[in-house]
Amino acid sequence: MNALEALLNPLTTFAEETRLTLANLTDAVGDLAVPTLRLGVTGLARSGKTVFLTALVHNLVHGGRLPVFSAAAGHRITGASLQPQPDDAVPRFDYEAHVRALVSDRIWPDSTRQVSELRLTIDFESASYFYRKLGPGRLHVDLIDYPGEWLLDLPLLTKDYAAFSAEALERARAPNRREIAAPFLEALAAIDHDAAESEPVAQALAASFKSYLAACRDDTHALSMLPPGRFLMPGDLDGSPALTFAPLDIPVDAIPTRTGTVRAMMERRYEAYKTHVVRPFFRNHFARLDRQIVLVDVLHAMNAGPHAIADLQTALGEVLGAFRPGKRSWLSSILTRRIDRILFAATKADHLHRSDHDRLEAILRRLVARAEETARFKGAEVDVIALAAVRATREATIKHRGDALPAILGTPLPGERLNGETYDGETEIAMFPGDLPQNPESLFGRADSISEETRPDFLAAQADLQFLRFRPPELDTTAEGLKLSLPHIRLDRALEFLIGDRLA
Template sequence: MPLDSLTNSATDALRAAGSYVTDLMTPTLRLGVTGLSRAGKTVFITSLVRNLIVGGRLPFFKPHAEGRILRAFLEPQPDDDVPRFDYERHLTALSAQPPEWPQSTRRISELRVTIEYEPTNKFMRMLGPARLHLDIVDYPGEWLTDLGMLDLPYTDWAETALGHVKRHGDGNAAIGFTQFIEALPAVTLDAHAAEQLALEGARHFTAYLAEARQSNGGISTLSPGRFLMPGDHEGSPLLTFFPLARAAEEGDALLPLLQRRYESYKTHIVRPFFKEHFSRIDRQIVLVDALGAINGGAKAVADLERALSGVLAAFRPGTNTWLSSLISHRVDHLLFAATKADHLHQADHDRLEALLRHITDRAIARAETAGASVRVMALAALRATREAEAKQGNEKLACIIGTPLPGEKLDDRVFDGNTEVAIFPGDLPADPAAALADAERDDNSPRDLDVIRFRPPRLALAAKDGQPLAMPHIRLDRAMDFLIGDRIR
């Protein structure tokens, strides 16, 4: 073998070994992104990743502002058994003419972005660029409410769930479920008949959960979280049980079947989720559509609060002995973000933040998230409106300009999805308690705030790949700085 080819292959081998070692040594930060359905998770991740990759406008993301981010790029994620976050498809929807919001997603997904940067430390700088793997995990907030089931025997869970049905018993599905329970025979001897009843009961109970969610502004607070968000378990027997309160009878096949399914649901769905995904998260953002809830009225706000405290229980060290023993490290940065802040004029952003703080304060106090650094922020991951001032008599009104989605209504007007309008969305009360009281008024009374949905903004597209050059946002950079900034040093 000629000498220089030997030298070449030796250098290649060394380089390969070097990059292998670098890769092994590259630290990983796992960022959990969660929120109840429609909170804005998909838009948040898509915008964060795009802005990182193309170097968007991020003045408050310090490593970027200091010019130390050399590049950011997607790499294959580490977990082969988790679906990949469909970044490209979401980006394509947002780049369409007219732009569309991404489709709703209902299961866990993951994406790895590698950030190459210049270290702040002089000595480290001499070794060349450093790298950080950012693994972003998107999962439905509803799954966190299942944590409460882990310490709860079937009987206690059933009692709580049936109490809920009793309190909200006026809908069709609630009536259907109650009638089903009342018509059950006291004892079901036959195993096949018990199976059929379990299936039918689960169908009724799922319909009830959907109805409860519908009447609560789209928020579901009741476990099992997977009945409405089955992820990959759609149609699985693990999801066929329902709450039943009755004493054990000799020879009855139904109650033991329901108890067994309930336990299997915990063993095969809830525990693995907390063990394999949740316990590995380093940083967490909880996205909250507080404006949507305010707009939805009293029940929606109360339900949002309840759901959030369910979600927060998962971050409370020592709440659940099983979970505490599992989490060797705990989430050290926890961010609550009120999403879609672009529905309000910036003059109201502080109020939105105060409102979220007010809602989560009660939950955080209960959750005693001691040790973790917790922050609350109002943001818009993708800003769909711009601001303007309009004059009404002598008064100046802070308006927002955007294109409402087709079918959106304001007073008597129905929008067609093509027309840009300036609207005065109203103000949030300065006192968060007043905002909640406002929402708690009779649902038919006029509200101080109008929240309508807008089309995504038309973005400047890169000639190369026809995808957005950057995404306008509100405070996304501050959120990034809090969540990952200190790890890019």
């Protein structure tokens, strides 16, 4: 990116692009010794980011079965180990604790709440005869784990407070959110935004706004468009003024107001949020990525109904619009880093029989169609898959009224319910989860035109679909008593797309 492009880029300033170029130059110098690939792992809440990263590392370190991952299938990986990460100021991804949770306790690890990092170093033999003669290869893979909700904040860098307020309130007053947002909208109606600024008023309105966002994310609604992203996962910023604001009912073209009022206070804190929260995330983490996987829990949205699906589609469009895709070259990686490969992955494919995996991929491809087209146009390679980073079920066939149905076997989590029965977390069951629609357009056609009157018909059409949450599997052991690597579905295909070419 040249100086003019930097000035025109709405997410960055010329000074920031200069700093990014210097950081990229430093990385490039380090790559002369051992090449490094920075892989971003993101997704909205409950999409399985922590599980994906843990399974990826576990399978590479322990030599898991990865038949589609050419470097592993060809026995060219001679070792994979964790190394100290390069960024001392970034929390380390707690791989060891997450493995214990999955393997020993058979519980799912805690969700991603902040940016974390892990360096995995892979030693390999090249597939090329020429490069093999030069000696063994080595690649550092820096895994950057961050909440997808934070990506929803990046578009805020291009919006002033009035525009943010108008969009947030338009969503809150939409038919599917109006009831959820009622307490917040009632509190908002009582605010005189031209009154003298007041900390108790700001705290009360911000708390009501955050409660509304949290209710939207509840499993009952499973909505995804919930910026600002840090409001639901504040970390060490909890209670800070930069996270104590809310939208006000002002015109979208309203100019900044005089100081000393509630509105001026909210505007000031909104700008502080962009300056001290959003920009550092973009500059220090997001803008330095080489490749990206976006995990999507399509089934969770389908469980919640048509509005959740439509909201997920909108959120993914916002998330993917923040990416900086492009072709990879040595010069461009120094001047301005571009994401040259993006993988969209529908998670929890083990909740379905394999005969439905293609349909799950088709639904996700429909969800990200516009963003995929944009990324390809800009030169990035894009793929869409259905996967389960940790496979919690097995497949079987069950008889029902004389018919043979494809089923899955697994142990539901404690408290999961199906057909009036509540499971204890110890009992394995066989169930037919139902079939996804053969034509994804039928699903989206209804979602696009859904109303409160037609919602029951939509839900009735989805009634045959039943998705439960299962416990992690009990790992098999070898004759020597060693536990095998975590089972998966298409983790090897994901690895091949994301890093396979760098191990060729």
